[in-house]
Amino acid sequence: MSKISTVLLTATLAGALSTSAIAADFKFKFQSSDPAGDKNFQVQKEWTERVEVMTGGRVQIDLLPVGSIFKHTETLDGIKLGILDGHITATEFFSGKDPAFGLIGNTVGAWSSTQQLLQFINYGGGYELMTELYAPYGVKFIGGSTTGVESLVARVPLNGVADLKGLKLRAPEGLVQRVFAAAGAAPVNLPGSEVFTGLSKGVIDAADYTVFSTNQKAGMNDIATHPVQPGFHSLPLIDISMNQKKWDKLPADIQEILTVSVRDFAQDMTTQLHIADQIAVKAAQADPNITIHDWSAEERKKFRAIARTQWEEFAKGSKNAQKVYDSITTYLETNGLL
Numbered sequence: 001m002s003k004i005s006t007v008l009l010t011a012t013l014a015g016a017l018s019t020s021a022i023a024a025d026f027k028f029k030f031q032s033s034d035p036a037g038d039k040n041f042q043v044q045k046e047w048t049e050r051v052e053v054m055t056g057g058r059v060q061i062d063l064l065p066v067g068s069i070f071k072h073t074e075t076l077d078g079i080k081l082g083i084l085d086g087h088i089t090a091t092e093f094f095s096g097k098d099p100a101f102g103l104i105g106n107t108v109g110a111w112s113s114t115q116q117l118l119q120f121i122n123y124g125g126g127y128e129l130m131t132e133l134y135a136p137y138g139v140k141f142i143g144g145s146t147t148g149v150e151s152l153v154a155r156v157p158l159n160g161v162a163d164l165k166g167l168k169l170r171a172p173e174g175l176v177q178r179v180f181a182a183a184g185a186a187p188v189n190l191p192g193s194e195v196f197t198g199l200s201k202g203v204i205d206a207a208d209y210t211v212f213s214t215n216q217k218a219g220m221n222d223i224a225t226h227p228v229q230p231g232f233h234s235l236p237l238i239d240i241s242m243n244q245k246k247w248d249k250l251p252a253d254i255q256e257i258l259t260v261s262v263r264d265f266a267q268d269m270t271t272q273l274h275i276a277d278q279i280a281v282k283a284a285q286a287d288p289n290i291t292i293h294d295w296s297a298e299e300r301k302k303f304r305a306i307a308r309t310q311w312e313e314f315a316k317g318s319k320n321a322q323k324v325y326d327s328i329t330t331y332l333e334t335n336g337l338l
Contacts, residue, residue, distance in 0.1 A: 026058055026059045026254070027059075027060045027062070028059070028060070028061045028085035029061075029062050029084055029085050029086075030061050030062070030063050030085060030086040031063075031065075031066070031068055031075050031078065031084050031086075031087050031089075032044055032063055032064065032065055032066055032087070032088045033066050033072040033075070033087070033088065033090055033093065034065065038214065039213070039217075039272070039273065039276065040269070040273075041063075043269050043272055044269075045063055046268070047261065048061040048062075051257070051258065051261050054261060059254060059258070061086075069083065069084060070083075070084065072089060073093045073094065073096065075087040075089055075093075076094050076097065076137055076139065079137070079138070079139050079241070080243075082243060085242055085243055085246055086142075086241055086242030087239075087241060088239075088240050090236045090237065090239075091104060091105030091106075091236070091237045091238075092175070092237070095173075095174040095175070096174075098317075098318050099175075099320075100318055100321040100323070100324045101133065102174040102175045102314065102321075103175060103315065103325060104126065104129060104130065104133070104237060104324045104328070105237045106174075106175060106176060106234055106235070106236045107175075107235075108175055108176055108234060108307045109233055109304040109307030110304075110311075110328060110332060110337075112232060114148060114235065114274075117237065118144070118146065118266055118270075120328070120331050121144040121237065122144075122263065124331040124335075125327045125331060126144065126237075126327075127143070129323070129324055129327055130144065130239065132320075133320060133324075134241060134244075135244075138243065138244045138245065139241050139242070139243065139244055140242055140243070140247040141239060141241045142239075142240045142258055142259060142262050143239070143262030143265075143266070144238065144239050144266065145238040145239075145262065145265055146236060146237060146266070146270060147210065147235075147238060147269065147270070147273055148211040148270060149211075149230060149231035149232060149233075149234070149235045150208065150211055150231045150234040150235065150236075151211060151212040151228055151230075151231040152206055152207070152228035153195075153206060153207050153215050153220045154167075154205060154206035154207075154226040154227065154293075155202070155205050155223070155225070156205055157226050157291070158226060158295075159295065160296070160299035160302070161302045165184035165185070166184065166185070166186060167186060167205050167206055168186050168203070168204045168205045168206070169187055169188065169206045169207065170187075170188050170189075170190040170198060170206070170208065170209070171187045171188070171207075175310060175311075175314050178310045178314065180208070182306050182307075182309060182310050183306045190204065190207075195207045195209050196218060196219065196220060196223070199220065199223050199224045207220070208233065211231070211273050212231070212277045212281060212284075213279065214276075215227065215280075216280035216283065216284060217280070221284055221290050222290075225290050226290075226291055227284065227290070227292055227293070228292075228293045228294070228295060229281060229292050229293070229294065232300050238269070240265070311328075312325065
């Protein structure tokens with residue numbers, strides 16, 4: 001072997017060993033709030049795979065489905081304790097710790113599109129708010145995403161606010177339930193895993209669950225044949241976050257890669273779900289048993305007016321919640337979104 005070949009081989013082996021050592025240092029365990037079979041989880045897995053490629057194998061993220069180690073409402077504690085390294089979850093799940101998480105995690109009725117929410121998070125003060133809210137837990141907010149403006153599934157026709165009166169509606173605890181209750185509905189506590197059964201047995205008349213395509217795939221629209229689409233009421237913030245101390249140990253280039261990759265993930269997630277929704281809506285429109293209800297601008301305005309009264313009430317729950325309320329309403333007003 002020539003001297004040059006020996007030098008090149010030595011350099012290659014040294015580089016491989018160096019990469020291997022770094023990769024061993026940056027293996028993280030994240031937990032998702034979605035089940036393994038959901039499209040959301042599949043897109044999240046694709047993100048972890050891209051991160052590994054973009055970092056040259058230096059970062060490997062093992063993504064676990066919902067409930068693998070902690071309940072979906074407890075991953076923040078899991079990260080704080082160091083049992084989990086990070087999570088991909090809906091921020092509103094932590095409203096029991098501070099109503100601020102519920103208000104920023106799902107400002108019911110505020111956003112009409114995914115881009116509106118992402119612009120607030122990335123450029124309107126949302127990133128700074130999340131950074132401040134997570135600091136006491138030792139958690140680093142890497143960045144935010146969302147899914148899509150969620151559709152309502154219903155067994156009965158829903159054409160406006162008046163149709164919500166007395167409606168047995170499954171809705172997540174916190175701000176979402178408060179808004180629907182203020183609109184006249186009778187919110188019901190029901191885990192997401194029991195929504196289909198609840199609808200099929202008539203335990204509930206309708207449900208705030210997720211985006212149209214996921215509802216359609218799960219057969220929700222077959223048993224609750226009056227979906228409301230396009231959605232307008234609920235657009236959850238999905239955050240990707242990790243342990244602050246472990247973040248601080250990452251080299252600056254990897255921190256930047258992760259930050260930028262989450263912005264790409266947000267576009268990937270919202271785009272893929274939007275495409276899936278369009279396909280699902282066409283399939284539903286072709287089904288004579290399904291009637292899609294699209295609320296008028298006037299009815300949406302009525303719903304938002306009711307929602308705003310509950311934002312104000314929710315903001316009284318903590319200083320952080322008031323800060324979130326002031327930031328979001330200022331942003332909406334400044335951008336002509338109210």
